[in-house]
Amino acid sequence: MADPIKVVQYGLGPIGIAAAKLVLEKKNLQLVGGIDIDPSKVGQDIGDVLRIQRKLGTLISDDAEGVLSQTRPDVVLHSTVSFLNRVEDQLQICCRAKASVVSSCEELFYPFRRDAVFSQRIDELAKKHGVTVMATGVNPGFSMDVLPLAMTSVCTRVEKVFATRIVDAAKRRLPLQKKIGAGLPPEEFRQLVSMGKLGHIGLVESLHAVADRLGLEFDEIKETIDPKVADAAVHTPYLKVKTGHVAGILHVAIGLNRGEEIVKLELQMYVGAERSVDSVRIVGEPPIELILAGGIFGDTATIARMVNAIPIVHGSQPGLFTAMDLPVPFCIK
Amino acid sequence: MADPIKVVQYGLGPIGIAAAKLVLEKKNLQLVGGIDIDPSKVGQDIGDVLRIQRKLGTLISDDAEGVLSQTRPDVVLHSTVSFLNRVEDQLQICCRAKASVVSSCEELFYPFRRDAVFSQRIDELAKKHGVTVMATGVNPGFSMDVLPLAMTSVCTRVEKVFATRIVDAAKRRLPLQKKIGAGLPPEEFRQLVSMGKLGHIGLVESLHAVADRLGLEFDEIKETIDPKVADAAVHTPYLKVKTGHVAGILHVAIGLNRGEEIVKLELQMYVGAERSVDSVRIVGEPPIELILAGGIFGDTATIARMVNAIPIVHGSQPGLFTAMDLPVPFCIK
Numbered sequence: 271m272a273d274p275i276k277v278v279q280y281g282l283g284p285i286g287i288a289a290a291k292l293v294l295e296k297k298n299l300q301l302v303g304g305i306d307i308d309p310s311k312v313g314q315d316i317g318d319v320l321r322i323q324r325k326l327g328t329l330i331s332d333d334a335e336g337v338l339s340q341t342r343p344d345v346v347l348h349s350t351v352s353f354l355n356r357v358e359d360q361l362q363i364c365c366r367a368k369a370s371v372v373s374s375c376e377e378l379f380y381p382f383r384r385d386a387v388f389s390q391r392i393d394e395l396a397k398k399h400g401v402t403v404m405a406t407g408v409n410p411g412f413s414m415d416v417l418p419l420a421m422t423s424v425c426t427r428v429e430k431v432f433a434t435r436i437v438d439a440a441k442r443r444l445p446l447q448k449k450i451g452a453g454l455p456p457e458e459f460r461q462l463v464s465m466g467k468l469g470h471i472g473l474v475e476s477l478h479a480v481a482d483r484l485g486l487e488f489d490e491i492k493e494t495i496d497p498k499v500a501d502a503a504v505h506t507p508y509l510k511v512k513t514g515h516v517a518g519i520l521h522v523a524i525g526l527n528r529g530e531e532i533v534k535l536e537l538q539m540y541v542g543a544e545r546s547v548d549s550v551r552i553v554g555e556p557p558i559e560l561i562l563a564g565g566i567f568g569d570t571a572t573i574a575r576m577v578n579a580i581p582i583v584h585g586s587q588p589g590l591f592t593a594m595d596l597p598v599p600f601c602i603k
Numbered sequence: 604m605a606d607p608i609k610v611v612q613y614g615l616g617p618i619g620i621a622a623a624k625l626v627l628e629k630k631n632l633q634l635v636g637g638i639d640i641d642p643s644k645v646g647q648d649i650g651d652v653l654r655i656q657r658k659l660g661t662l663i664s665d666d667a668e669g670v671l672s673q674t675r676p677d678v679v680l681h682s683t684v685s686f687l688n689r690v691e692d693q694l695q696i697c698c699r700a701k702a703s704v705v706s707s708c709e710e711l712f713y714p715f716r717r718d719a720v721f722s723q724r725i726d727e728l729a730k731k732h733g734v735t736v737m738a739t740g741v742n743p744g745f746s747m748d749v750l751p752l753a754m755t756s757v758c759t760r761v762e763k764v765f766a767t768r769i770v771d772a773a774k775r776r777l778p779l780q781k782k783i784g785a786g787l788p789p790e791e792f793r794q795l796v797s798m799g800k801l802g803h804i805g806l807v808e809s810l811h812a813v814a815d816r817l818g819l820e821f822d823e824i825k826e827t828i829d830p831k832v833a834d835a836a837v838h839t840p841y842l843k844v845k846t847g848h849v850a851g852i853l854h855v856a857i858g859l860n861r862g863e864e865i866v867k868l869e870l871q872m873y874v875g876a877e878r879s880v881d882s883v884r885i886v887g888e889p890p891i892e893l894i895l896a897g898g899i900f901g902d903t904a905t906i907a908r909m910v911n912a913i914p915i916v917h918g919s920q921p922g923l924f925t926a927m928d929l930p931v932p933f934c935i936k
Contacts, residue, residue, distance in 0.1 A: 292759055295759075408757055412756070412757060416931075417753075419931070419933045420750075420753060420931040420933070422911075422933045422934035423745070423907065423908055423911050423912075423931055423932040423933055423934065424741055424745060424899050424903075424904035424907050424908055425903075425904075425907050425911075425934040426625055426628075426903055426906065426907045426910070426934070427934065428934040483933045484933060484934060484936070485935075485936040554934065555903060556899065556900035556903050556904065557897070558895065558899070559895065559896040559897055560893065560894070560895050560896075561893070561894045561895075561896060562891065562892065562893050562894075563892040563893075563894060564890070564892055566757050566889065566891070567889035570757075570758075570759055570888060570889050571757035571758075571889065573759065574756065574757050574758050574759045575756055575757055577759070578755075578756050578758075579756075594930065594931075594933070595930055596930055597927065597928055597929055597930055597931075598749075598752070598753040598756055598927075598930075598931050599756040600752045600753070600755045600756055600816045600817060600927070601755035601756065601758040601759070601760065601761040601817060601887065602818075603817070603818040
């Protein structure tokens with residue numbers, strides 16, 4: 271049997287903790303270290319922070335370079351923040367330590383349009399150190415980009431792509447319910463949107479990823495973020511939404527050409543959604559109509575995509591890649 | 604702009620003709636030659652055999668080595684026969700001519716279980732000549748293997764995989780309607796099955812591909828081929844099926860472990876099916892229920908998968924690969 275792939279978890283928030291626990295369950299992966307800046311976690315045994323009823327004999331540290339030089343991981347599972355300008359230092363540290371990176375950073379899923387220069391810097395650094403950097407998750411990273419694109423592989427011609435993701439947020443964790451503005455009065459929601467503090471990160475990344483691959487050109491991009499207002503009170507285990515207050519978010523990104531919507535990604539995340547569902551519709555030859563009844567449960571899917579990608583990234587050529595450039599992962603044992 | 608990828612079409616039956624026509628529609632592909640052994644096609648201009656109302660200035664030849672050495676293609680689109688033991692010479696000729704291969708040969712989709720020695724020989728030859736060999740199509744090659752496996756990438760755990768493909772064969776071409784036994788009396792159907800002359804080729808390949816990737820182990824494999832008997836007469840543009848005669852085929856492959864069905868692939872292809880549909884159900888965490896309403900139209904999808912895979916195979920490392928080892932293609936312009 272092959273040596274296990276050594277993994278360091280960088281960022282031990284809710285996603286990082288769940289990802290690290292999943293690494294422990296996988297046969298050919300070995301969790302060798304953890305990095306976090308939270309003072310309440312630094313110095314703790316990773317096992318204690320994961321609440322797995324056993325020590326792992328490795329302490330969480332805020333010294334990323336120290337952890338990486340000591341543990342020499344093959345791959346870093348990176349889940350700290352969502353924005354390019356806040357992850358560059360972290361990615362550089364990983365590359366210099368000759369560790370490949372699987373990140374959940376939403377903007378890193380398809381960074382080329384937002385910051386071509388950043389992308390080139392990371393690509394060059396990764397190549398210099400012989401490592402691979404990629405970001406994935408479920409959205410961005412699968413349901414509204416990788417999956418629709420994969421479905422176009424059976425098409426001889428594609429004119430339009432539509433993807434809708436409806437998520438019953440009542441089943442998701444509290445940070446997500448807050449992220450979608452659940453419980454707020456509509457005016458407060460709109461204020462937060464105007465301050466850039468509400469909205470799904472990565473939707474425009476998915477839009478560009480789909481269009482660029484398919485050679486579909488936009489002359490206009492529209493992005494709207496609206497509140498989904500509750501017409502009846504909704505209670506979740508975490509919070510209450512009064513009638514007339516915000517149940518969640520309606521976030522839509524549309525790429526147009528001469529006034530026609532050619533790619534449309536529509537995300538509806540709110541507490542009280544009747545049923546979660548993901549769907550993809552492709553206008554082309556042949557037309558495609560895909561429905562994922564019950565949707566893809568986001569919290570689980572994000573960490574699954576990350577952990578399942580570890581062997582793929584470990585075996586890849588060096589450089590900065592997207593999830594579309596590499597073989598699609600499958601569920602590893 | 605990059606130089607176009609030079610393509611030779613090897614095999615100009617219905618699939619090969621459709622694939623070659625699609626190559627002509629694609630911006631970055633260039634059709635440079637055609638190979639077929641049919642005396643009625645040898646010596647004809649490819650354009651005439653494709654019935655595109657124009658000459659291409661290149662004649663179809665039965666001399667594969669001659670065509671390849673003269674035209675020096677980057678990639679050969681190979682669609683001749685379905686069986687490993689009949690394609691080895693053809694694949695060797697392509698490898699020696701330093702041309703990569705995208706094949707529709709069903710058994711080549713996942714050849715390792717059926718013939719490990721063949722697979723090793725082709726892999727070594729491909730590596731020696733710096734080319735890539737892979738086979739794809741829609742089934743095998745997508746709907747019952749690549750797609751279910753890609754869906755498991757969002758799962759932390761997979762226990763069982765079920766895929767069903769229901770095809771209304773009335774909309775497909777005549778060779779396919781004959782291949783599924785449409786119009787035969789049931790006893791003749793059963794006789795042909797017992798002689799190995801009826802049944803979908805590649806279903807067991809898909810079964811193994813799914814199980815091997817996911818580390819699911821079978822202690823028993825069941826394969827059944829039964830006639831779908833028409834309860835009412837059906838007429839297609841090509842043939843008539845009397846009541847009580849065969850409308851098509853029910854082909855099922857099941858992998859069991861201790862009597863439990865852990866992977867089940869069920870293909871129903873018959874004239875008069877109410878609606879075509881593809882579906883995938885994954886028992887795992889999270890569970891997945893995927894439905895492709897209207898199904899994936901097979902004839903179009905097969906050539907789309909092949910032609911869309913050309914840039915992927917052209918850019919790949921050398922060797923014999925499966926469609927799961929390489930990035931999923933997308934619809935190229």
